[in-house]
Amino acid sequence: MKLVARLLNEMLAAGVIADYALFGAVAQMRYTEPVATLDADVLVAVQAPERLDVLAPIYQFCAGKGYSPEGEAVRVGAWPVQFVPLFSELTREALAQADTADFEGVSLRVVRADYLAVIALSVGRAKDFARILALLESGSVSPDGIAALAARHGLSDAWRRFRTRFLND
Amino acid sequence: MTDTRELFECQAAWQAGRRQLSWPEKVRMAEAIRESLVRLRNTRPIDPKTDSAERLKAAPRSPSQS
Numbered sequence: 001m002k003l004v005a006r007l008l009n010e011m012l013a014a015g016v017i018a019d020y021a022l023f024g025a026v027a028q029m030r031y032t033e034p035v036a037t038l039d040a041d042v043l044v045a046v047q048a049p050e051r052l053d054v055l056a057p058i059y060q061f062c063a064g065k066g067y068s069p070e071g072e073a074v075r076v077g078a079w080p081v082q083f084v085p086l087f088s089e090l091t092r093e094a095l096a097q098a099d100t101a102d103f104e105g106v107s108l109r110v111v112r113a114d115y116l117a118v119i120a121l122s123v124g125r126a127k128d129f130a131r132i133l134a135l136l137e138s139g140s141v142s143p144d145g146i147a148a149l150a151a152r153h154g155l156s157d158a159w160r161r162f163r164t165r166f167l168n169d
Numbered sequence: 170m171t172d173t174r175e176l177f178e179c180q181a182a183w184q185a186g187r188r189q190l191s192w193p194e195k196v197r198m199a200e201a202i203r204e205s206l207v208r209l210r211n212t213r214p215i216d217p218k219t220d221s222a223e224r225l226k227a228a229p230r231s232p233s234q235s
Contacts, residue, residue: 001196026196033187034198036206078200104193138188 001026003077004040005108007065016061018045021098023084023111023119028131030101031113031140039073039080043095043111046085058083090115090122090153113140118149121158133166143167 008020021027024041046054062074073080086092094115101110111119117135120128135141143163150159187195 001193001200026199029195029199030192031188033184034190034195034202036202037199038203038206038210078203101192103196 001040001077001079001108002104002106004042004079004081005103005106007062007067007076007081008042008109009107010065011058011061014061015047016057018047019095019098019109020044021095021109021111023094023116025131026079027110027116028134030110031138032134035134039082041082041084043091044083044085045092045095049085054085055083088122088153090119090155093153094119113138114145114149117141117146118153118155121146121150121155121162122153124158129162129166132162136167 008017011017012020021043022040023043025035025037026040029035044055044058047057048054059069059074062068062076067074067076069075070080073082075081084091086095094111097115098109098111101108113135117132120131132146136143136146147156147159150156187198190198
């Protein structure tokens with residue numbers, strides 16, 4: 001993951017991307033116990049979001065560093081890294097509010113727990129619900145905190161359904 | 170029944186303990202879990218409709234990529 005952090009910081013410094021933050025399972029692990037995951041997901045703000053091949057500059061930069069595409073990801077050391085362009089106002093805000101963490105001496109931007117939970121709520125697969133429960137159990141987010149953020153992004157109904165189904169209240 | 174309850178309590182305590190590890194340590198553990206996950210996934214029968222992307226992700230690495 002240190003290799004991934006270095007690559008992302010270099011990409012940022014070179015102006016290939018405007019910003020980035022890890023999200024998904026690897027980000028979740030800052031707060032919860034380790035979880036099984038196949039890849040590392042990275043939210044990216046690209047310089048030219050109107051391009052059809054929006055990820056092409058990222059892939060070119062990675063190729064120049066010796067990292068090749070592998071399926072929908074780019075293999076960086078042990079991790080296939082999946083670059084995900086911002087896809088909603090929620091992800092735009094999550095990126096803007098991301099923490100800068102220290103990963104063994106290398107800075108690494110990471111989406112905060114509350115945004116991880118609400119992004120998971122917006123996606124809504126079984127594993128996303130498990131992520132919300134794990135974050136709640138870790139105490140890194142509160143039901144009220146999720147409710148407030150969900151309401152700001154039009155996800156109050158989804159949150160209500162989640163509470164009814166999983167929190168017994 | 171009591172044995173089962175104790176077993177679950179031990180497991181819960183162990184899981185809670187793992188939550189306290191540093192983030193890099195947890196990521197290293199996930200890397201180790203990932204290798205097993207990849208091997209397990211590669212034993213599944215192929216369903217071309219749903220599995221192509223997942224199987225590409227799970228493709229075994231060549232030695233030069235490790």
